[in-house]
Amino acid sequence: MKRVIMIMAIATSVSFATQAINPVEKTINPQEVVTQDEFVVIEVKDLPAPVVESIRKTYAESVIKKAFVTQTEKKIYKVIIVTADQKEVTVLLNEKGEVVE
Template structure:
């Protein structure tokens, strides 16, 4: 009789484990690709043309230059400059070699 009870308990145990089994769905990882930064290469702030630094000093009085990037375009070099204003806000400015603001 004990063997029968043990057998019945095992059957119910296995049956209940199947009832609580979860279906595993296959997940697919999607890797986001970041677009290159328009072929801009990081440069030292000291490498910026004088016209660009003068225009930034005039347009963003009291600001400091955090980062600078350069890219060769069909109409000459273009500079992307990250400026920190005296209020602490970061502003990105794109200028040509003459210190004129350019739209990207």
């Protein structure tokens, strides 16, 4: 008889314990995180001479299609070129014409 009462007491306490636990829903507010500098379109003729010379040396028979620049203190130029075999290549260069990764 003691076992029956103990089993009923344990079963009752377990059932109440599981009802008392409410699932916690975590709400995450999405935030826009910008990790990359934003580029602004510029004219190809506005590219600095070292940038143009670097592209001419590295990609001899290529044509500059588009040019972009960052509006930060250290200017980074994003140049899209079309190679001789008609492939588009994007190159990032600093003001001195050095490749930036």
